[in-house]
Amino acid sequence: MRPYAQLRRSGGRRARTLLATAVVAGVALAAVAAPTTPTASASVPGTPPGWSLAFADDFDGPSGVLPSSTNWRFSIGHGYPGGPPNWGTGEIAFHTDDPANVSLDGTGNLRITPLRDGAGDWTSARIETNRQDFKPPPGGVMRVEGRLQVPGVTGDAALGYWPAFWALGSPYRENFNWPAVGEFDIMENVNGLDNVWGVLHCGVAPGGPCNEFIGIGADRPCPGSPCPGNFHTYRFEWDTSITPNELRWYVDGQQYHSVSQAQLPADTWDQMASHAGFFIIMNVAIGGAFPDGVAGFQTPTGATVPGHPMVADYVAVWYRDGGGGGDPTPTPPPTTPPPGDGDRDAYGQIQAESFNAESGVVIEDSHIGFLANGDWARFDGVEFGSSPPVDFVARVASGAAGGVSGLVEVRLDSPTNPPIGSFAIANTGGWTAWQEIPGNVSGVTGTHTVFLTFTSGQPADFVNVDWFRFRR
Numbered sequence: 001m002r003p004y005a006q007l008r009r010s011g012g013r014r015a016r017t018l019l020a021t022a023v024v025a026g027v028a029l030a031a032v033a034a035p036t037t038p039t040a041s042a043s044v045p046g047t048p049p050g051w052s053l054a055f056a057d058d059f060d061g062p063s064g065v066l067p068s069s070t071n072w073r074f075s076i077g078h079g080y081p082g083g084p085p086n087w088g089t090g091e092i093a094f095h096t097d098d099p100a101n102v103s104l105d106g107t108g109n110l111r112i113t114p115l116r117d118g119a120g121d122w123t124s125a126r127i128e129t130n131r132q133d134f135k136p137p138p139g140g141v142m143r144v145e146g147r148l149q150v151p152g153v154t155g156d157a158a159l160g161y162w163p164a165f166w167a168l169g170s171p172y173r174e175n176f177n178w179p180a181v182g183e184f185d186i187m188e189n190v191n192g193l194d195n196v197w198g199v200l201h202c203g204v205a206p207g208g209p210c211n212e213f214i215g216i217g218a219d220r221p222c223p224g225s226p227c228p229g230n231f232h233t234y235r236f237e238w239d240t241s242i243t244p245n246e247l248r249w250y251v252d253g254q255q256y257h258s259v260s261q262a263q264l265p266a267d268t269w270d271q272m273a274s275h276a277g278f279f280i281i282m283n284v285a286i287g288g289a290f291p292d293g294v295a296g297f298q299t300p301t302g303a304t305v306p307g308h309p310m311v312a313d314y315v316a317v318w319y320r321d322g323g324g325g326g327d328p329t330p331t332p333p334p335t336t337p338p339p340g341d342g343d344r345d346a347y348g349q350i351q352a353e354s355f356n357a358e359s360g361v362v363i364e365d366s367h368i369g370f371l372a373n374g375d376w377a378r379f380d381g382v383e384f385g386s387s388p389p390v391d392f393v394a395r396v397a398s399g400a401a402g403g404v405s406g407l408v409e410v411r412l413d414s415p416t417n418p419p420i421g422s423f424a425i426a427n428t429g430g431w432t433a434w435q436e437i438p439g440n441v442s443g444v445t446g447t448h449t450v451f452l453t454f455t456s457g458q459p460a461d462f463v464n465v466d467w468f469r470f471r472r
Contacts, residue, residue, distance in 0.1 A: 042108075042147060044314045051143070055131060055317040063106030064099050067127060074102075075126040075283075083176050091162065091288035092300075093124035101125040111309040112284045114151075114161070122306070126283035132170035133277035136240045139322025144280065145235040146315045150189045151284065151308035152229025158192025160300030162285035163310040165234055167278040179205055179212055182272030186249065187234035190291040191299070194226040195219050196234065198249030198257045203268045210268065211374040214459055218249070218257035218360050219370070231313060241322060245273075259359070263415075280317075284310045293459075346384045347472065352452070352465040356380045359415075367466040369431070373406065373456040376415045377465075382450045388443035389470035392421055394452075397464045399431040406456030408463060410441060412448045419453065420444060425463050434466060441470065 044056045057071050074097040079087050086092065093114055096102070102112050102125035114124040136142035150163045166188070169181025183201035199217030203210040210216055222232050235250040244261035261269050291299045344350060352368040355361065360375030361368050368377060394408055405426035409419035421441030428435050456462050 042313055044316045045145075047318060051318045051320045053316065054134070054142075054319050055129070056314065057316075058108060058314040059104055059110040059312060060108050061104040061106070064103050066097060066099060066103060067110055071129060071131075072127045073130050075128055075281075080173075080176070086288070087126075087285070088178070089285060089288040089290070090292070091285035093122040093284075093286040095126045095283070096123050097125070098123065102127060105311070108313065110282075110312040112163075112282065112312075113309040114284050114286050114306055116304075116306040122286045122300070124284045124286055126281065126285075129280045132173065132279040134167065134280065134317055135273070135277040136238050137319050137321050139241055141241055141320040142238045143235060143318045143320075144184075144186060144237075144316075145233060145318075146186070146282075147231055147233045147313040148187060149229065149231045149311040149313075150187075150227050151192070151310055153305060153308040154192035154226075154228050156301070156303035157305040158228070158308075159295055159304045160287045160291050161192055161304075161308070162188070162190050162288055162291050163283070164188045164285065165280075165282050165312075165315075167236070167280050169272065169278055170276050173279070179203060179208075179210065179215075180268075180271045181275060182278070183215075184236050184238075184247070184278065185215070185217070186236040187251075188290070189227050190294050192228050193294070194221045194228065196222055196227055196232070196251050196256075198236070200247060200259050202264065202272045208268070209264050214374070216259050216263070216359060216374070218358075218362070220251065220256045220362060223252050223254055231311075241320070245269075257359075258357075263359070280315065282310070282312060282315070344379060344382045346382050346389065346450075346470040349467045349469050350379060350382070351467050352377065354379070364464070367464050369464040370461050371454045371463045371465065372461045373454065373459060376451050376453040378415070379450045379452070381447060383447050384445050384470065386445055387472060388445050389441055389472055391438045391440050392468060392470045393436050393438045394423075394468035395434050395436050395466040396425055396428070397430065397432055397434045397466075398425055398428045398462055399433070400427050400460060400462040402427070404456070404458045404460045404462050406454055406458075406462040408437075408439070408465065409453045409455060410439075411451040411453055412444060413451075414449075415451045415453055417451075422455075431464055438471075 044058050047053045057068060075095055078094060079085050100115060101123055105111050112125045114122060116122050146165050148165055151161050153161060165186045167184045171181045172178055179201040185199040188197040197217055197219040199215040201210060201215040203212060205212035232252050237248040239246045247259045248255055249257040287299050353363045353366060355377040357378040361377050362370040392410060405424060407422045407424055409422040411417045411419050421439045423437050423439030
């Protein structure tokens with residue numbers, strides 16, 4: 001939910017597949033009715049030992065009143081004064097402080113409800129914390145969490161819905177210097193899909209080390225029950241207790257994305273991390289670059305149904321100081337580890353889903369998918385022996401649209417090192433139309449960390465990978 005939004009790379013293929021299926025079947029997916037009373041509200045969870053509560057709102061209060069002015073401010077209109085139009089995202093709803101658009105429901109929840117008037121004009125709401133100093137204590141961890149129900153609407157009726165829970169660097173309120181100030185998209189959902197997106201935006205735009213305007217992101221379905229119409233807990237952690245520092249994204253306690261400080265140039269990380277802190281935002285946008293790009297056409301449409309709210313049960317921020325203790329979150333291996341003990345045979349079949357770390361990768365059945373420009377998967381301890389391979393081969397499939405293609409590359413010991421080999425891939429006839437495609441590699445011996453990296457001139461997903469191996 002960032003300024004200057006472009007089509008988000010993750011989930012584009014999933015969305016197009018769902019929409020195409022509905023069209024081919026000749027049946028529109030049905031709207032899920034917004035519940036009159038959401039699932040019973042829960043209080044802000046208790047603070048675990050070793051942590052301290054920095055901010056909390058459980059949205060208790062009478063029905064129809066605005067959220068606490070002590071905690072929240074309203075962003076009114078189509079953008080900040082002097083800022084980019086339509087919030088820089090292309091969204092079309094006029095944001096208000098009208099209780100019809102944003103108010104407590106009397107049962108311990110906040111509702112943000114997009115509405116459409118008789119002239120076809122949309123209104124919605126965007127609230128931001130007054131505080132803009134959220135960041136981890138030196139050597140500690142910050143945890144931002146919300147229990148949210150994204151709008152309970154799917155299919156054609158959901159086209160253009162864009163609920164979000166996110167944080168933006170505080171200098172943006174003064175100088176609009178996005179993306180250098182940093183943006184953490186803790187939860188985004190579009191078009192009523194069963195998918196949560198978590199993304200980091202930073203650096204410069206377009207391009208830069210954070211691949212703007214796309215960012216460094218990942219996505220997944222919500223666990224247990226679909227995202228639309230159900231409560232899930234969305235969490236973001238910024239961990240400075242480890243070196244390199246790390247950012248982590250979770251849904252219902254399950255981590256699905258991380259970004260290491262080691263992935264970014266020092267000045268990029270410093271610009272994001274060295275200012276006073278971040279403010280937290282919740283909003284429901286209508287239309288804009290992300291839902292339009294996922295749908296493949298302009299949203300909303302005449303079929304879009306207004307009146308489905310995003311419901312927030314609580315929002316909280318906790319800190320853990322540099323002394324540790326409490327309930328630390330397990331940390332995955334660093335991005336560029338030692339090569340390991342050679343427990344993978346380079347000449348045996350290496351299953352793609354057996355990666356040790358990833359960025360932007362989603363496991364589907366027994367392969368990895370939703371692979372697009374900037375994604376990578378890391379495989380530790382690959383033993384090549386004393387004689388080098390002549391090529392590598394991978395079992396891949398693609399249902400990419402016409403004109404969309406990319407490279408599957410092999411890099412050693414760092415995702416930013418030059419590739420030692422690659423092959424090009426375009427549509428193979430479908431996302432499970434598997435082909436075994438070879439690519440030459442330069443000579444390599446010994447034990448290495450192997451990265452599969454994915455490069456394309458288009459933002460769309462372009463390949464699935466089942467397995468790969470090297471050949472002498």
